[in-house]
Amino acid sequence: MGGIAAKLASKSAEFQNLFLGQFPEQQLKVGNSKKYYETLTDFDFISLKIQYPQFGVETLIRDYYLIDDPEILDRLEEDERVDYGQVKTLKLIERTLQLSAHILNQDPNQLVGQLWGRLQSFPEPEIQKILVDAVQSKSENPRFYPITATLTTPGGNLLRTLTGHKASVNVVAITSDGQTAVSTSDDNTLKVWDLQTGKETFTLSGHQASVNAVAITPDGQTIISVSNNLKLWSLKTGKEISTLTGHNNSINSVAITPDGQTAVSASSDNTLKLWTLKLWTLKLWNVETRRETFTLRGHRGLVNAVAITPDGKKAVSVSNNLKLWNLKTGWQISTLTGHKDSINAVAITPDGQKAVSASSDTNLKLWDLETGKAISTLRGHTDSVNAVAIIPDRQTAVSGSADTTLKLWDLQTGNVISTLSGHKDSVTAVAITPDGKKAVSGSADTTLKLWDLQTGKAISTLSGHKDSVTAVAITPDGKKAVSGSADTTLKLWDLQTEKAISTLSGHKDSVTAVAITPDGQKAVSSSTDTTLKLWDLETGKVISTFTGESSIYCCTVSPDGLTFLIGEHSGRVHFLHLEGG
Missing domain, CATH: 2.130.10.10 (YVTN repeat-like/Quinoprotein amine dehydrogenase)
Structure with a gap:
């Protein structure tokens, strides 16, 4: 058991909760960037926060975002900020956790294997120390960890993997602000995703067959999905607004005009249909x-x-x-x-x-x-x-x-x-x-x-x-x-x-x-x-x-x-x- 783990083991649950939840942010806000850096490069802290019921990997990832928070940075003197080399190390850990988040959300016990499979090739001392501490940490169950860095490493094109659909994912659309994605699937659902956290915001259920395509209105307020019919959804609430019917076969594609007033759908019934989105729409x-x-x-x-x-x-x-x-x-x-x-x-x-x-x-x-x-x-x-x-x-x-x-x-x-x-x-x-x-x-x-x-x-x-x-x-x-x-x-x-x-x-x-x-x-x-x-x-x-x-x-x-x-x-x-x- 490492230093942080040993100290926390003797503390109350309330203290543990406050420490894991607030300590990194508190240290950075008072200008103690050294303690902030040491905490977020400590394997014990990383492991405990991921496994702690109130937190998890997404909350931990947000601790690493703090070094980019303009409100915090504006209050710090130059010598109180995390230096370039430390920022590089923290970003490697942050992006590793992002790459592994979909796995760690399901099984936090795979943390050691995920770190070893992604970070072995990086020579930074703190990275190597994390790996040593990780493999030396005690575990109640056997665990795998790669001998070489065979998993996708941080710094490449892949940022995250979003999981949740139960069948093939067909199409994805992204809002104009780049903050949200909507996916469609053969499981008859759509899912709305927060691209910053990688979390699922809503599951949109209502179609009775595969959802083949999706489009988002330019104002980012409304989703249009197509299956055997078209459905309009509120992106804000995740609620169905209305259903548009008229095609005689599966609908394969949909597009929206730049003014957001009209949609065009294409179907296996050999037709395209134009739909007025603002005129005569029924809402509940x-x-x-x-x-x-x-x-x-x-x-x-x-x-x-x-x-x-x-x-x-x-x-x-x-x-x-x-x-x-x-x-x-x-x-x-x-x-x-x-x-x-x-x-x-x-x-x-x-x-x-x-x-x-x-x-x-x-x-x-x-x-x-x-x-x-x-x-x-x-x-x-x-x-x-x-x-x-x-x-x-x-x-x-x-x-x-x-x-x-x-x-x-x-x-x-x-x-x-x-x-x-x-x-x-x-x-x-x-x-x-x-x-x-x-x-x-x-x-x-x-x-x-x-x-x-x-x-x-x-x-x-x-x-x-x-x-x-x-x-x-x-x-x-x-x-x-x-x-x-x-x-x-x-x-x-x-x-x-x-x-x-x-x-x-x-x-x-x-x-x-x-x-x-x-x-x-x-x-x-x-x-x-x-x-x-x-x-x-x-x-x-x-x-x-x-x-x-x-x-x-x-x-x-x-x-x-x-x-x-x-x-x-x-x-x-x-x-x-x-x-x-």
């Missing part, structure tokens, strides 16, 4: 802290539906119960219970004071959102109630059921006003025109029907989907409707001509919900393919995509047209903000 926000990834947690089962109050301040989500949320803080206000089976749909009255829920227990319930209490139960359907909508400016609701009918309800009395029959299978969706005179229903019979609510008669049947119609929404002017289907498509309908205008294709599985922005220009759809898509209704093109972690069963848009709520199979409710435009 915590609206209280303004941090990404705002998730409303509380449901224990899949979230089937969600609705936002007209003032945009609250939301109601439904699963096996109803939950009322404050959208400003993200706090849960209350839980509303009373149904005996899963709740499939919810609608909020125009004044924002009440909600109507539809359940598989065959009933609807009218709720007071202020008290969280059920006002009444609406009974009349003979099978699961799948959809509900409230007529504007009237105390009337319309429901759709697996019993193939729609019913109009008087919300003041709880009585059925009329029953609308015509579908041949379960009614899965319903929407009402802004003037409250007509309704559009969707059914498992693959059709939509346009209804006159005053007469209770079907005006027309809209055919075109190849599977169950799962969702429907009407534009604010009442002239068009958008339907979603289990056939993976959406269709835009002209309610005046009763014809399909266009088919919106892009989802890979059943469309579960659809909503239209207040300006009537865009629609948002959710799907069991785990994505939310924003569509331009004029062009029929996808503007942006957000990918969740499980099937998305519902979506709605707030009155500002920029805020969305979506509910996942996992029970999460995501609060999304549409940025740009």
Whole structure:
């Protein structure tokens, strides 16, 4: 046991911690460069600090950086500084430790072998003394050390080896300031590295296949990675911002324009695609802290539906119960219970004071959102109630059921006003025109029907989907409707001509919900393919995509047209903000 090791052995753990952690810096700051140099060329100190639980090799390496610290150097007189020869020796040790850091982080007991394999060829007396002390140091276990300097020596081109990926590393990108690197791998991840310390800052997980390429925006804020899709990540937080889909095969490369506004991706589907990075990007926000990834947690089962109050301040989500949320803080206000089976749909009255829920227990319930209490139960359907909508400016609701009918309800009395029959299978969706005179229903019979609510008669049947119609929404002017289907498509309908205008294709599985922005220009759809898509209704093109972690069963848009709520199979409710435009 050497001098430092012997002295520390008799000291308290607190003293050992202070000595190993602070002694070199303290000595240099008071101008005692001799003691600083002696400490950092002492094998005992090097070995102890690497093996000490609170420190390790990276902390030790930072001790050697101190001789380059301008704040320290400016305070020292010329004769208090480490001389050139000593600096050379310290740099050799520092760079040796950098070369070996990835090994010593895993196994500090290899220190002797690493020093011998890299430093034998250097004649400096302190270097040779370190090697002698190293090989003479005691060890509880046998250890290898090279007879000759066969490992990479310090002073060459190699500075560090960064380890952590579990499969082939494919591509690396470096930020413009040279401080950070991002690597991609066949292990489906990206890793962010601090190039000064060699430490892994983040592991970015989300891709389902090999990550083939990566690019960093010129401002150093955003990472774009490509696999079977493109993902945008925050370099600061390591969080996923959004997913861009559109290629039909693996994406092999990506590049960003110098202004950081546009990305170009190249794919095995024989195409290149240009992506606007700033316009219409979806981000997940915590609206209280303004941090990404705002998730409303509380449901224990899949979230089937969600609705936002007209003032945009609250939301109601439904699963096996109803939950009322404050959208400003993200706090849960209350839980509303009373149904005996899963709740499939919810609608909020125009004044924002009440909600109507539809359940598989065959009933609807009218709720007071202020008290969280059920006002009444609406009974009349003979099978699961799948959809509900409230007529504007009237105390009337319309429901759709697996019993193939729609019913109009008087919300003041709880009585059925009329029953609308015509579908041949379960009614899965319903929407009402802004003037409250007509309704559009969707059914498992693959059709939509346009209804006159005053007469209770079907005006027309809209055919075109190849599977169950799962969702429907009407534009604010009442002239068009958008339907979603289990056939993976959406269709835009002209309610005046009763014809399909266009088919919106892009989802890979059943469309579960659809909503239209207040300006009537865009629609948002959710799907069991785990994505939310924003569509331009004029062009029929996808503007942006957000990918969740499980099937998305519902979506709605707030009155500002920029805020969305979506509910996942996992029970999460995501609060999304549409940025740009």
